[in-house]
Amino acid sequence: MNALKFNETKSMDFIAIGRLCIDLNANEINRPMEETMTFTKYVGGSPANITIGMARMGMKAGFIGKVANDQMGRFIVDYLQKNQIDTSNVVTDQTGALTGLAFTEIKSPTDCSILMYRENAADLKLAPSEVLEEYVAQSKVVLISGTALAQSPSREAVFLTLDYARKHGAIIVFDIDYRPYTWTSREETAVYYNLAAEKCDVIIGTREEFDMMERFEGNVTNDGATAGKWFDYQAQIVVIKHGKDGSIAYTKDGESHKGAIFPAKVIKTFGAGDSYAAGFLYGLMQGWEISESMAFGGAAASIVISSHSCSDAMPTVDQVKTYIDRCNNGEIVSS
Ligand SMILES: Nc1ncnc2c1ncn2[C@@H]1O[C@H](COP(=O)(O)OP(=O)(O)OP(=O)(O)O)[C@@H](O)[C@H]1O
Numbered sequence: 001m002n003a004l005k006f007n008e009t010k011s012m013d014f015i016a017i018g019r020l021c022i023d024l025n026a027n028e029i030n031r032p033m034e035e036t037m038t039f040t041k042y043v044g045g046s047p048a049n050i051t052i053g054m055a056r057m058g059m060k061a062g063f064i065g066k067v068a069n070d071q072m073g074r075f076i077v078d079y080l081q082k083n084q085i086d087t088s089n090v091v092t093d094q095t096g097a098l099t100g101l102a103f104t105e106i107k108s109p110t111d112c113s114i115l116m117y118r119e120n121a122a123d124l125k126l127a128p129s130e131v132l133e134e135y136v137a138q139s140k141v142v143l144i145s146g147t148a149l150a151q152s153p154s155r156e157a158v159f160l161t162l163d164y165a166r167k168h169g170a171i172i173v174f175d176i177d178y179r180p181y182t183w184t185s186r187e188e189t190a191v192y193y194n195l196a197a198e199k200c201d202v203i204i205g206t207r208e209e210f211d212m213m214e215r216f217e218g219n220v221t222n223d224g225a226t227a228g229k230w231f232d233y234q235a236q237i238v239v240i241k242h243g244k245d246g247s248i249a250y251t252k253d254g255e256s257h258k259g260a261i262f263p264a265k266v267i268k269t270f271g272a273g274d275s276y277a278a279g280f281l282y283g284l285m286q287g288w289e290i291s292e293s294m295a296f297g298g299a300a301a302s303i304v305i306s307s308h309s310c311s312d313a314m315p316t317v318d319q320v321k322t323y324i325d326r327c328n329n330g331e332i333v334s335s
Pocket residue numbers: 206241242243244245246247259260261262263264266269270271272273274276297298301302305
């Protein structure tokens with residue numbers, strides 16, 4: 001069992017707020033993007049990917065966001081609906097804002113980068129008035145994603161969602177999701193990430209993301225010190241991700257848990273964090289032990305980094321369980 005108490009009377013399992021964008025993943029891989037001529041279009045955006053992952057695992061999921069009033073915006077909403085994700089609090093921009101594009105470069109399985117086109121992005125124009133309190137109130141879990149804090153009015157929409165979520169007894173998850181190209185100042189970034197993190201029950205980030213948040217405190221000694229800071233606020237679980245070296249979770253009771261990693265035939269590295277979060281949160285919501293939930297997230301991550309896409313590749317529960325079995329009997333080895 002884990003210590004989180006989910007309100008089982010709620011009609012929705014999981015909602016997220018934040019970025020809905022389009023991934024354009026290079027088809028000609030293992031070369032720089034200058035040599036890429038074609039791309040495959042997928043729905044993207046870290047919180048969207050996590051929500052798609054939760055829905056793929058059978059959770060009743062919804063989303064709070066804003067899309068552009070164009071073909072890409074309609075593609076995104078249609079994809080969410082086809083994946084049984086409630087879109088009743090996804091609003092359409094009427095100011096001519098655009099859909100964020102994430103061009104992904106896959107130079108090698110371990111050397112990937114994302115070229116972001118996020119000028120006038122519709123997702124950052126979500127206003128507080130467009131967040132429905134009754135929508136937030138219906139969910140067991142509410143996830144916020146850090147990039148939505150980058151600009152107003154999205155920033156204020158997130159903080160209002162945090163207040164609604166706390167008022168209505170949701171478990172609040174903060175996926176730090178620091179994307180430098182969306183911010184103008186590292187100081188401003190750290191201020192808003194810390195203000196948000198203080199309100200969250202579960203905080204998930206990479207070592208680098210926590211380092212960014214701790215910029216005003218000098219060098220924090222270690223992961224345990226990083227986690228310990230947040231238990232003075234709302235946090236019950238703090239997860240620090242370390243890529244191929246796995247993850248470590250700390251709980252308010254002073255325990256720590258190492259996350260298992262699974263072999264992967266890596267095509268690209270990105271998408272690991274989103275699939276890890278989906279698998280981890282799914283496990284917690286089933287009442288599993290933290291280490292079991294971390295392993296489930298780790299296996300989900302290995303599946304997604306072994307795939308060309310992020311959203312399309314988000315696995316079902318059976319796919320994750322089968323993957324774990326195949327790894328354990330030696331059928332799958334890293335390459
Ligand atoms: N090469 C790998 N092999 C196996 N597991 C991996 C690998 N890379 C990542 N993972 C798993 O995925 C988890 C999250 O990956 P990572 O730490 O890279 O997060 P992230 O930087 O948020 O991911 P993203 O690249 O999607 O932003 C890791 O803690 C680990 O469990």
